Amino acid sequence: MTRPLRTSRLDPDEQGSRRTLLGALRDVIAALDRRRPRHDGKGERAIVRDAASLRRVAVARVEALEREESSGLRAGRNATA
Numbered sequence: 001m002t003r004p005l006r007t008s009r010l011d012p013d014e015q016g017s018r019r020t021l022l023g024a025l026r027d028v029i030a031a032l033d034r035r036r037p038r039h040d041g042k043g044e045r046a047i048v049r050d051a052a053s054l055r056r057v058a059v060a061r062v063e064a065l066e067r068e069e070s071s072g073l074r075a076g077r078n079a080t081a
Contacts, residue, residue: 018065018069021065022062022065022066025058025061025062025065026062028054028055028058029055029058029059029062032051032054032055032058033055035051
């Protein structure tokens with residue numbers, strides 16, 4: 001089970017880690033989008049199904065990280081106002 005990320009303001013190291021994670025997740029999504037099924041491959045249905053599931057999870061994680069980032073930025077602006 002993954003632990004949720006904090007939504008409080010992040011220090012620079014944590015912000016860099018988040019950007020790295022977002023970049024890696026976007027790379028995975030792009031690679032899955034480029035993949036074309038092989039009609040002659042054994043187990044191809046399972047691979048296609050698993051790839052679609054992985055893509056959904058990766059997209060959901062990107063969206064969650066972006067929401068957390070934007071809410072943290074808003075909270076940071078409100079704290080300094």
